[in-house]
Amino acid sequence: MTKKETRDRQYLNVTIVTHSEGKDMPVNFKYKKRHDREKPMALDVLLQAQETKLPDLAFRYGCRARNCGVCTIDINGLPRIACRSVVRENDKLKAMSTLPVITDLVVRRDQISRQLRGKIYRNSGGNDLNVDASEDYHELTSCIECYACLHNCPMHQKNSIDQSESNESYEYGNPFSLLKLQTIVMDPVSSNSQKNDAITQAVNLGLDTCLNCPGCKCGIGIDLKGKVVDPLITASKKIADEQF
Amino acid sequence: MRISLVWKQYDVLVVGSGGAGSNAAETASEMGASVLVVTKDPLSASDTKISEGIATVRASGSEDDTEDTLSENLLLAGGDLPDANITSAFARDSQMAYDKVRANGLRPKISAITKNPDPLPLPMGGHTKRRSIGHKNSGVAFGHANWNSIVKDTKIDYKEDCWLVDIITGNNKDDTKSIVGALIYDAQRGELLAVVCASIVVASGGLSTIYFPKTDTMRGNTGDSYAIAARAGAELVDMEQIQFLPFCLTSPPAFEGLLGGEPVTASYLGVLRDKNKKVILDGVYLRTRAECSAAIMKAVEDGRGTKNGGAYLDMTANKKAPKSGVYFMNFLKGSLPSAYNNVRQAMSKSEAQCEDLWEVRPSAHYMMGGIRVDENCRSIGGSEGLKNNGILGLFAAGQAMGGLFGANRLGSTSLTEGAVFGQRAGKNAAHHARNISGMNPLNKKLFMEKAKKVNSLIGQKGHLHASRIKLSVQKKCWENLGPIRDEVRLNKTKLFISKTRKKLKNVKISNSTKWNQGLIEYLELENMIDTAELMAIAALERNGSLGGHVRADCPNISLFSKPYSTIVRFVNNGVNVARLPRQQTEFKKLIKFKFEEQKKFLGAKILRLMPMILKDRVLEKRYKKIMNIQKPSITVQPGSVEAAFGDRKIL
Ligand SMILES: Cc1cc2nc3c(=O)[nH]c(=O)nc-3n(C[C@H](O)[C@H](O)[C@H](O)COP(=O)(O)OP(=O)(O)OC[C@H]3O[C@@H](n4cnc5c(N)ncnc54)[C@H](O)[C@@H]3O)c2cc1C
Ligand code: SF4
Ligand code: SF4
Ligand code: FES
Numbered sequence: 001m002t003k004k005e006t007r008d009r010q011y012l013n014v015t016i017v018t019h020s021e022g023k024d025m026p027v028n029f030k031y032k033k034r035h036d037r038e039k040p041m042a043l044d045v046l047l048q049a050q051e052t053k054l055p056d057l058a059f060r061y062g063c064r065a066r067n068c069g070v071c072t073i074d075i076n077g078l079p080r081i082a083c084r085s086v087v088r089e090n091d092k093l094k095a096m097s098t099l100p101v102i103t104d105l106v107v108r109r110d111q112i113s114r115q116l117r118g119k120i121y122r123n124s125g126g127n128d129l130n131v132d133a134s135e136d137y138h139e140l141t142s143c144i145e146c147y148a149c150l151h152n153c154p155m156h157q158k159n160s161i162d163q164s165e166s167n168e169s170y171e172y173g174n175p176f177s178l179l180k181l182q183t184i185v186m187d188p189v190s191s192n193s194q195k196n197d198a199i200t201q202a203v204n205l206g207l208d209t210c211l212n213c214p215g216c217k218c219g220i221g222i223d224l225k226g227k228v229v230d231p232l233i234t235a236s237k238k239i240a241d242e243q244f
Numbered sequence: 245m246r247i248s249l250v251w252k253q254y255d256v257l258v259v260g261s262g263g264a265g266s267n268a269a270e271t272a273s274e275m276g277a278s279v280l281v282v283t284k285d286p287l288s289a290s291d292t293k294i295s296e297g298i299a300t301v302r303a304s305g306s307e308d309d310t311e312d313t314l315s316e317n318l319l320l321a322g323g324d325l326p327d328a329n330i331t332s333a334f335a336r337d338s339q340m341a342y343d344k345v346r347a348n349g350l351r352p353k354i355s356a357i358t359k360n361p362d363p364l365p366l367p368m369g370g371h372t373k374r375r376s377i378g379h380k381n382s383g384v385a386f387g388h389a390n391w392n393s394i395v396k397d398t399k400i401d402y403k404e405d406c407w408l409v410d411i412i413t414g415n416n417k418d419d420t421k422s423i424v425g426a427l428i429y430d431a432q433r434g435e436l437l438a439v440v441c442a443s444i445v446v447a448s449g450g451l452s453t454i455y456f457p458k459t460d461t462m463r464g465n466t467g468d469s470y471a472i473a474a475r476a477g478a479e480l481v482d483m484e485q486i487q488f489l490p491f492c493l494t495s496p497p498a499f500e501g502l503l504g505g506e507p508v509t510a511s512y513l514g515v516l517r518d519k520n521k522k523v524i525l526d527g528v529y530l531r532t533r534a535e536c537s538a539a540i541m542k543a544v545e546d547g548r549g550t551k552n553g554g555a556y557l558d559m560t561a562n563k564k565a566p567k568s569g570v571y572f573m574n575f576l577k578g579s580l581p582s583a584y585n586n587v588r589q590a591m592s593k594s595e596a597q598c599e600d601l602w603e604v605r606p607s608a609h610y611m612m613g614g615i616r617v618d619e620n621c622r623s624i625g626g627s628e629g630l631k632n633n634g635i636l637g638l639f640a641a642g643q644a645m646g647g648l649f650g651a652n653r654l655g656s657t658s659l660t661e662g663a664v665f666g667q668r669a670g671k672n673a674a675h676h677a678r679n680i681s682g683m684n685p686l687n688k689k690l691f692m693e694k695a696k697k698v699n700s701l702i703g704q705k706g707h708l709h710a711s712r713i714k715l716s717v718q719k720k721c722w723e724n725l726g727p728i729r730d731e732v733r734l735n736k737t738k739l740f741i742s743k744t745r746k747k748l749k750n751v752k753i754s755n756s757t758k759w760n761q762g763l764i765e766y767l768e769l770e771n772m773i774d775t776a777e778l779m780a781i782a783a784l785e786r787n788g789s790l791g792g793h794v795r796a797d798c799p800n801i802s803l804f805s806k807p808y809s810t811i812v813r814f815v816n817n818g819v820n821v822a823r824l825p826r827q828q829t830e831f832k833k834l835i836k837f838k839f840e841e842q843k844k845f846l847g848a849k850i851l852r853l854m855p856m857i858l859k860d861r862v863l864e865k866r867y868k869k870i871m872n873i874q875k876p877s878i879t880v881q882p883g884s885v886e887a888a889f890g891d892r893k894i895l
Contacts, residue, residue, distance in 0.1 A: 020756060034497065041498040055709035056754060058761040062285060062462045065502055065586070067294040067384065070286050083498065102405075103759035108432055109286050110404045113391070118398035121348055129343060130359050133351035138380040141349070141388050145286070183388070187349060 009036050014045055014087055017094035018057065018104045024094075029053060031087070042082040042093055043071060046105070058104035069144030072096055072219070073105050079148035081219055098150035100161055109147065114169035116180055119201050127189045136227055137186040140179055148219030149175035155209040173205025175216040175224050181205075182228045185235065199235045207236055246702045247757045249695050250430075253440045254280045254401070255677035256670070257426055259408045259469075262290030263662025264447035264642025264669070266390035267344070271670030272445070273400050277677055280439060281394060282406035282428055284448075284464050288394070291449055291462050291643065293387030296582060297379040298364070298656040299663075302338045305363040305374025311335040313372060316829075318654065320837055321370040322612075323791050324807035324826050325482055325650025333619040334648060334657075334664050341663035342377075348389040348396075352377050366870060368655040369508060376656040382582060386659060405432035405759070407767055408468060409698060411444060411476040412690050413635055421477055423637030424687045427694045429767065434758035436698060438691040442680040443637045443673035446473055446615060447666060450643040451486075451779075452608035454721045454772045457500045459608040460492060466768040467775030469644035473615045474778060478635050479625040479813045481646035481824070482613030484783035484793040487653050488727045490536035492607035494552035499590035501607045503583040505557065507531050509576050512851060512863055513561035516540065517601065518548035524555060527848040532652065534727075537606040538794045541728040545796070554605030563598040565860040571867030573598065578871070606727045612653050612792060613782070614646035616811065621645065621669035625813070627824070637680075639673045641665035650809070650826075651791025701763060706750035710765035713747060717772055725776060729783055730797035737780040741773050774814075781819045782810040803834055 012031040017024050031045045040048075043061055050057045062068035064083045071082040074094045087093070099107035150156050156174040160167070184190050184198040210233060215225035222228075255277035258269045266288065269281045283290075303309040314335040319326050346352075352361035363374045379385045394400055407429040413421040423444050428437040451467035452459040459465070470480055491505040510528040516539055518524050525531065525539040540555040550556060562572040576598070577584045587596050594600040617640050618624050624634035642662040649657070720740050724733035748770065753762040786793055788801035808823040828834075851859060 034495075038496060040496075044497050047497075050711050051715060055711050056760075056762040056765070058759055060286075062289055062464065063294040064463075064498065065294065065460075065582075067382075068285070068289045068462065070289050102432060103756070103761065106759055108405075110402075110432075113287055113395055116395055118396065121392045121396040127347075129346045130354050130361070132354045137351060138385075141351075141385050142381045143388075144384055145289075145387075145391075183349065187351070189349075189351075 009033075012040065012045070012087065013089055015090070015092045016046070016049055016054070016057070016105075017092065018054070019095060019101045020103055026092075027054065039086045042073065042075060042080065042085045042087050045087050045093065046082065058102075058106045060106055066220070067144060069146040072146045072148055079146075079151045079219060081146055081148070096147065096150075098156060098161070099147065111168060111170045112147065112174065112176060115171075115173065115177055115205065116201075117169065120180060120184060120198070127191065129189060131188040133188055134186060137183065137188070139222055139227060140183045140186060142220065143176065143179055143218075143222060144220060145176065146219045147176060149216050149224060151217070153216055154213050155206045158206065158209070172209075173202070173207070175218070175228065177205055178202055178207070178232060179222070179224065179228050182232055185231070196239060199232060199239055202232045203236050207232060246699050246755070247434060247436045249438055249691070250435045251438045251440065252280065254278045255441060256280075256443045256445065256673045257282070257439050257441045258445045258447060258670070259283075259426075260290065260447035260449060260642070260644075261288050261390060261394060261402070262292035262447065262449060262642060263386060263390060263659055264644070264666040265445070266393045267341070267663050267666025268445040268447055268639075268641055268670035268673065269400050270344075270393040270397065271667045272674040273397050275671060275674035277674035279400045280441075281400060281402040282408060282437075283402070283404055284407045285462065286404050287402060288387045288391040289462070290387070291465070292390060292659065292662060293383050294462060295383035295386065295659060296580070297382030297385055297659070298368070298376050299342060299379070299659040300338060300371070300375055300654075300656045301342045301361065301363070301377055301660065302335055302375055304361055304377055305367075309373040309375055314338070314375070316833075317371055318648065318657070319829060320833070321652045321654050322650025323652065323801075323803065324828050325485070325791075325809050327619070327647040328827055329619040330647045333668065334661065337664040337667070338660050341667050342660065344667060345386070345389050345663050348392040350379065350385055350389040352379055370652070370654040383659075403430060403432075403437075406430045406437065407764060408448065408472060409767060410694050411472055411638070412687070412694060413476050414684065414687050414690065416636070420631075420633055421635045423635060424690060427691060427698070429698065429763065431759040431764060434756075436695050438695065442677040443639060445621070445669045445673050446638070446640045446644045447642045447662075447669070448644055450611040451772075451775050452611070454718060454776055455608040455726065456718045457497070458492070458605065458722055458726075459501050460489065460503050461609065466772050468768070468771045469640065470611075470614060470778065471771035471774035473623070473638065473640065473644075474774060474812075474814050476635060476638070477813070478623045478638060479616040479811050480613060480778055480782075481616040481811055482650060482782070482809050483646075483779045483812055484786050484810060485612040485649075485651050485791055486608060486779075487610040487612055487792045488533065488537045488606040489609045490533050490540060490606045491557055491602070491604040493586060493590050494550070494554050494603050494605045496590060499586055502586045502590075503580070503607070504587050504602060504604055505576070505583055506580060507533060507536055509579050509583075510557060510559055511562045511572055511575060512848070512866070513565070514557060514559045515561075517556040517558050518543040519550045519556075520548060521556070522548075526852065527845055528557075530844050530848050534652070534792055534794060537727040538789075540604070540606060541726070541794075542796070545728065550603050552603060552605060554603050556601035557604045558601045559598045560601070565856065565863060567860045568863035568867055571864065571871065575867055575871060610653055610658065611643055612646070612649040612651065614644050615640035617645050617647060619668070620672045621665050622672060627822075637676055639669040641669040651793070701753050701766060702757065702760070703755045704749075704751060704753040706752040708747055708750045708752065710751050710753075710762060710769045713744060713751070714765060714769050714772065717744060717769065717776065721776055725780055725783065728794050728796050730795060731784065734780050734784045737776060741777045741780070744773055778812045778819060781821050782812050785810045785821045785823070803838060804831075
């Protein structure tokens with residue numbers, strides 16, 4: 001083996017797109033493998049970059065085990081959970097494109113949760129808690145809130161994703177928000193009026209966009225179309241029929 | 245001034261949105277208080293969200309599970325260090341607090357017979373009753389409930405990406421201190437928040453990140469709770485007591501530190517071996533976590549450690565047994581699904597099948613000490629009978645508080661701790677704020693001074709980087725303040741800390757105000773250093789091994805000696821350390837506890853020495869029993885150590 005070949009096997013070339021004051025700055029980074037066969041995750045690369053070349057590199061992470069949902073970044077333009085996504089030669093790591101970037105790979109997230117403020121689980125006390133929830137309910141509550149599903153969502157794209165401070169909560173919804181609302185519909189403890197409320201909220205967030213959409217994709221494999229979007233559309237039609 | 249100062253006024257400030265924080269916020273708001281929640285991680289992303297999701301609920305398994313029984317379990321496990329008022333409060337509130345979380349969407353499996361949530365089939369280690377309830381989707385299910393509890397209520401304001409920097413107190417006439425407010429770095433908006441409030445609930449979690457990557461917890465556990473409270477003048481209790489999980493992974497990097505197994509999953513025939521394959525600990529399934537960790541670290545110290553500074557967990561004998569081997573594998577996979585999932589991804593096939601040895605090493609998991617509080621989560625201080633010099637208006641809950649666990653934490657108790665004491669803290673914080681209105685204009689100066697300090701860091705010149713100094717602190721804490729300690733090492737820690745402190749003025753920090761990672765790393769580094777110093781001093785004071793604190797240079801502290809907790813606090817230019825006497829459990833009960841423990845080790849030994857055919861038959865029966873158990877509830881004798889499944893049979 002030539003010297004160059006040996007060296008190539010020890011390193012992995014990636015591009016990390018840093019960001020500050022509104023400007024992107026791609027940085028080439030050589031990840032040093034611990035051994036020839038190591039297949040590092042994106043988070044391993046970011047941690048090593050911070051340890052060596054980019055000491056102030058900003059990125060989110062928490063559990064390193066695909067549980068907390070905060071480390072999502074774009075790898076070659078697609079949303080990936082950094083702590084469990086293997087990186088390959090010449091990959092490009094960048095902040096998620098679907099949310100406003102603050103610094104480097106960190107995006108602002110809380111405009112999503114704020115769109116449901118005051119709209120979920122109101123007056124849930126007092127109901128009988130001792131009822132079993134269905135498998136579907138548990139499938140929905142396996143969501144780790146990674147926001148990978150925002151990618152290519154036409155409803156979310158109707159929002160203006162800018163940095164303006166006044167934009168505290170997005171007007172239009174997204175698969176995650178619909179999932180939270182459908183969770184209430186699936187919850188055996190919810191009353192009928194709570195369920196109807198949740199469905200109406202979904203309509204208000206722009207559920208009609210889903211009618212012409214091939215469907216959404218979840219980062220951890222929840223069946224969003226079958227378990228969230230389609231049932232909400234059916235239920236909203238039913239409510240509309242009842243009203244006329 | 246470079247970062248602008250923004251003034252806010254609330255009744256209650258809650259720091260953290262894990263189990264403790266969200267329960268505190270919801271309860272305080274229900275009491276009519278205006279509430280602000282700040283979290284450095286996104287809403288509800290926390291240890292609570294990434295946990296195994298098993299929670300203790302008293303009397304969920306059998307009606308004879310009294311408050312005294314549960315409280316006593318905690319006291320005995322904790323080596324009599326816990327505060328009995330706090331363990332009683334835990335036992336009293338567990339059902340009510342759990343139901344409050346359920347009202348926000350947590351849905352356990354409901355038993356067809358009892359029509360109530362169904363606990364796991366066997367009591368967890370140290371619990372004498374079945375009362376640990378597992379949940380689909382583990383901690384993520386708690387994460388959703390906590391998220392809901394904050395988002396549902398428009399009266400609760402919340403801000404993500406906000407780092408609590410310091411708590412601000414004012415002096416009262418009688419020399420005590422009261423909360424005035426807090427200074428917060430809002431990284432998202434690039435602002436400093438001056439929050440004026442009468443009550444603060446510190447629910448900002450633990451410190452395990454000072455051992456990174458030898459930890460399985462969230463990145464944000466940089467000791468902020470303890471350091472910030474201590475800098476404000478609060479007392480901390482039992483700071484030498486940290487829980488290490490012995491069987492965590494050593495490689496590859498993405499999995500380093502994550503959980504692989506627990507003593508109980510090593511099962512009946514699991515042993516620990518050094519790098520030469522010599523047995524260093526047997527009867528692993530009956531051992532405490534601290535015993536296992538100490539055995540591994542001792543081998544490492546003597547140069548008999550494995551490549552990555554650990555030891556081998558050998559479960560091949562379990563697997564090899566012709567009949568019971570199959571059951572063992574099911575038991576292993578079923579008891580800790582997420583841990584086994586880590587093993588499956590990180591190790592080779594033969595290792596994951598237990599046909600080869602696992603390389604394991606301890607990881608930091610939980611801080612059992614913390615901010616000294618009473619059962620109402622109020623900061624307290626001083627000796628018995630003397631004036632209480634706790635900080636008025638300061639409350640702590642969850643991992644941030646001390647006094648519930650002492651020297652050892654029982655499994656599945658922390659999620660309940662968050663709910664019970666989060667709710668208590670929220671209630672009392674709201675109550676306290678009700679009687680206090682507005683701010684003394686003189687206090688404004690206190691905020692300005694703190695803000696000036698932070699601002700002087702922006703654009704600080706230097707040749708060092710906080711993120712790199714953090715790595716060196718983590719390495720040194722592992723070596724000298726880790727699962728095994730002695731006087732020399734603890735003094736080295738103190739020296740290292742004072743040297744590192746001097747480096748802070750040479751840390752380079754950029755000029756940006758929005759999400760300045762250098763500033764964030766700096767603030768967290770400072771908290772790590774302060775916390776490590778307080779821990780080292782508490783660890784020097786306890787000159788004997790007890791629970792999570794293992795001293796290689798001193799004998800074990802006997803269960804029968806007079807129990808005390810360590811208390812540390814910052815004073816002018818140093819740390820004050822003291823001993824706080826604790827109430828000892830009746831001798832009768834202690835002797836019974838010891839006796840049961842001995843009996844079990846003997847049972848394990850007899851089993852191990854049996855011929856294979858016999859052994860296999862006994863084991864097959866046991867596995868069948870524990871894995872098919874439905875009803876009625878099973879209980880074991882008081883004093884079982886780590887998950888004492890099945891040993892009723894042999895004794
Ligand atoms: C892998 C794992 C499995 C576990 N399994 C179980 C189990 O099955 N059962 C059980 O009972 N316990 C378990 N535990 C322990 C339990 O999860 C934790 O002890 C408990 O969740 C702690 O709750 P908390 O609310 O005190 O802190 P956390 O849930 O850690 O929340 C801390 C909060 O504080 C915020 N914060 C921290 N610092 C600051 C700051 N400076 N400024 C602003 N905000 C800040 C964080 O962003 C976060 O929101 C487990 C722990 C781990 C790591
Ligand atoms: S629905 Fe799936 S992709 Fe969307 S936030 Fe939840 S886990 Fe992530
Ligand atoms: S189906 Fe609806 S929520 Fe899903 S991607 Fe399409 S528009 Fe978005
Ligand atoms: S770090 Fe928690 S999901 Fe990646």
